[in-house]
Amino acid sequence: MVREVRIKLNERDYWDFLTEAVENGHISLEEQILEIINYYLIIQRKRFKPNFRKSALKKLTDEKVGY
Numbered sequence: 001m002v003r004e005v006r007i008k009l010n011e012r013d014y015w016d017f018l019t020e021a022v023e024n025g026h027i028s029l030e031e032q033i034l035e036i037i038n039y040y041l042i043i044q045r046k047r048f049k050p051n052f053r054k055s056a057l058k059k060l061t062d063e064k065v066g067y
Contacts, residue, residue, distance in 0.1 A: 007033075 021032035
């Protein structure tokens, strides 16, 4: 499923963004926007991904616990 996203920019912001896209080697604004979205998604997904390491986990022991 593809969704359509519409963004309203004033003329100055549009031309500034277009200039950045061209300087970064992108042919169109769409390519630049897709790159930004992909970058954001990668950062967000890594941010919420649990990072478990065996060395960081405590081993369970059969120690008696006094009650």
